[in-house]
Amino acid sequence: MIKVLFFARIREQLGCDGLEIGFRENMANLAALQASLIAAHEPRWEQVLNAPNVIRAVNQQLADLDHPLSDGDEVAFFPPVTGG
């Protein structure tokens, strides 16, 4: 199982704060997981998750799309941060 979390503007645009997705062999990396999320949802998921300024994290560490995934990972998608 992969736990997927969405924050801030991305959470609102998707209307979803997170979901769990069964881990499959074809989810070898973050790009593959993102492709299966897009394939399973309405077209706006593609626009939102493929936007140029989306930041991704795996197990609470920033990660690029080629970051490998394994069963039990926590993945997050969020916009540029604006705290402080």
Added chain:
Amino acid sequence: MVRRVLSIQQQDFDVARLQQELVAEEPEMGAVVSFTGYVRGRSGDREVSSMELEHYPGMTERSIEGIIDQAAARWPLLGVTVVHRVGVLTPGSRIVYVGVGSSHRGSAFAAAEYIMDFLKTGAPFWKKETGPTGACWVEARNSDETAARRWRD
């Protein structure tokens, strides 16, 4: 590892008390620099009636721990306190406190600025402002990126 206090919380904080706790029992601490960030009532041309702060529980704490470790590796620090509020805040409310204690002022000034620069660009928090025309997510500022980058160059 430098002594630290880190809290992500909804409730307000008392700056004097945080600073007192930072100094306590550190006989070598000769300098404390503290920064407090507040909610502005105006953002450019927009009036702000409230601001909502969201974070990523777990990653936010880890990321601030990492920033404190980096600062402590660069300067001889004796104590660091970071408190960041989340939830709905009104103009004039305190948002963030960073306190840095060291033997001398130079490292305390520098480390406080370093921690704030990386907190703004690296810790997962997001601000949403509400005003008379509705609510909108605050955009990341290039000037914040530039401020953080100068520590790497």
